[in-house]
Amino acid sequence: MATPAFDLTKLPTRAPADFHKDDTLRQLERIKNELVDWQMRLYAENRRSVLVVLQGMDASGKDGLIRKVFSGLNPQGVAVHSFKEPSKDELAHDFLWRIHARTPAKGMIHVFNRSHYEDVLITRVLGLVNATEARRRFARINDFEQLLREAGTTVLKFYLHVSEEEQRARLLERVQDATKHWKYEAGDEEKARQWPQYRAVYEDVFEHCSPAACPWHIVPADQNWYKAYFVAAALRDALAGMNPQYPASKAERPE
Amino acid sequence: MATPAFDLTKLPTRAPADFHKDDTLRQLERIKNELVDWQMRLYAENRRSVLVVLQGMDASGKDGLIRKVFSGLNPQGVAVHSFKEPSKDELAHDFLWRIHARTPAKGMIHVFNRSHYEDVLITRVLGLVNATEARRRFARINDFEQLLREAGTTVLKFYLHVSEEEQRARLLERVQDATKHWKYEAGDEEKARQWPQYRAVYEDVFEHCSPAACPWHIVPADQNWYKAYFVAAALRDALAGMNPQYPASKAERPE
Known part of the structure; x- marks a missing residue:
């Protein structure tokens, strides 16, 4: 690949x-309070929605980020979807089928912990998808996200950018910290070795799937506190830009 | 009906x-901290799940309760499902079909904001389901909940018990508070008048769908602070009883 x-x-x-x-x-706490208010308005308005796409290499801290940024919001208006290895039924459809089924309804904020982008990331590292097929998928992904945006969904894409050194340190920590043991997998050492391969396929994604209307945010992610602040602030800014309002009555609230 | x-x-x-x-x-805050820990363990263990069923008349405060008790938990391990009027597709199946599809996977806590019980509540008040059909449904509901329990799901059922007077006051408040206008519906006055009818069908549910292994909790709900405390404490007690543990490694964690 070039x-x-x-x-x-x-x-x-x-x-x-x-x-x-x-x-x-301290700023993060203030922003989280603002998010609580914006989310209630988004939910009450019931006209638009937000999709947060989280990607990052193993141990980049996606789970922790979701906990830090999204706990505190009303879970009635928030749903997290984690995309793991696809099931047989999911593999029997196009790669966006299982993703589309989990996009947010009006009023909702959905968080994708991994996403449709895995179909042009791990699949390439494993050699299941070649460069030609990846190009085709990039186009379909851009089309799909445009469909969502035109239906009133703000799509925010975050890449949690950890250094090769920090990733290795975190994978090691899984072995040493009792509350993190359960995340340890036999393949963890290999994943650390694959950092350069993942880097290359991620770069290809950022080059092809960052239209002006829907760019990737590259989040400095070696420090958990900054990463959480960055994502929370970007989400707050997006919601403030949408500026959802309480409807005057249920009759004026689209069902 | 007798x-x-x-x-x-x-x-x-x-x-x-x-x-x-x-x-x-203050106790509620302490319990919420305990819930954060229990929920992380339940999720890490990935063997069992919890289903919280919330029922209550209109304006009994289900939405507020969800916000007060469940915000703060990691949304990755929590999902809220609100059951409204069924769609055509849902009506083309048995009444438990849409419910079953939203039961918690292992490791998860799901909250049902309204539930399968609506099919023996509002449907009876509206005259769509008679006493004979309700009896049949009670049996199917008990069977269904037993199926869930045998698969490792702890089912907790809460009825938010508001007095007729308190309900009327709250429905009135929707007209007067700008942030609550959007909840106001033209039928609200009628709902207040139907309190006795709803009371009767709820009583029938509590009589027939409270097996010892899965009783209804009748929550005093005229005061929001007590209601939230009651539900949080019951959930904490249930989780402490389940006592989920961090697995030693991912290999020991069932996928």
């Missing part, structure tokens, strides 16, 4: 120098 | 005298 124009190693994996942990965590 | 043996009007709609608001809210 070297993509997008160079992930040039992008920071750590917070900018003027961000400090305690300060940023 | 008067059921179960008499809802004999059960309190307010907190016991020795409960005070500030104290109880």
Whole structure:
């Protein structure tokens, strides 16, 4: 595969120098309070929705980020979907079939923990999908996200960008911390070795699936506190831009 | 319909005298912290699940209760399903079809905001289901919940018990509070008048669908603070009884 124009190693994996942990965590708490209000408005308005797509290599901290940013919101208006290895039934359909079924209804915020992008990521690293097929899928993904946007869904895509060193340290921690043992898998060492391969296929995604209306956010993710702040702030900004309003009465609220 | 043996009007709609608001809210915060820990364990263990069924008349505060008790938990392990008027497709199946599709997978806590019980409640008040058909459905519901329990799901059923007076006051508030306008519906006055009819069909449910292994909890619900405390404490007790544990490694965690 040709070297993509997008160079992930040039992008920071750590917070900018003027961000400090305690300060940023205080800001995060303020933003989370704002999110609670925006989410209630989005739900009451019942006209538009938000889809948060989370991607990142193993141990980039997707689970922890979901806990830090989205706990506190009213779970009635939030759903998290984790996409793992597809089932036989899912494999019997096109690759967007199981994804489409889990997109947010009006009023809802859905979080995808991994997503349709796995079909152009791990599948390429495993050699199940070649470059030609990947190009085809990039086009279908862009079409699909446009369909969602035209139906009133704001799509926010975040890549949790961890350095090769930080990933290795975290995979090691799974062995050492009793509350993290259950995440340890026999393949973890191999995954750490595959960082450069994942980097290459991610770069290809960022080059082909970042239209101006729906870009990827590359989140410096070596520090959990900054990563959570970054995603929460981006979500808050998106909701503020949508500016959902309480309808005057249920009669004015679309069912 | 014969008067059921179960008499809802004999059960309190307010907190016991020795409960005070500030104290109880502090206890609630402590319990919510315990729930965070139990939920992480349940999710990590990935062997059993919890289903919380919430029922109550209109304006009994189901939405607010979900917000108060379940926000704070990791949304990755929690899903809320609201059952409204069934769709054509749903009506083309048996009444448990849409419900069964939304039961929790292992590791998950699901909250049903309304549930399969609507099929023996509002449907009876509207005259769509008669007493004979209701009896048949009670049996099917008990069978269904037993199936879930045998598969490792703890089923917790809560009825939010508001007095006729409190319900009327809350429906009125929807007209007066700008952030609640959107919940107001033209039929709200009629719903308030139907309190006695709903009481009768609820009593019939409590009499027939409270096996020892899976009883209804009648929650005094005129005060929001006590109601949230009651449900949170019952959920905590149930989880503590299940006592889920972190597996030693992913290999020991059932997929």
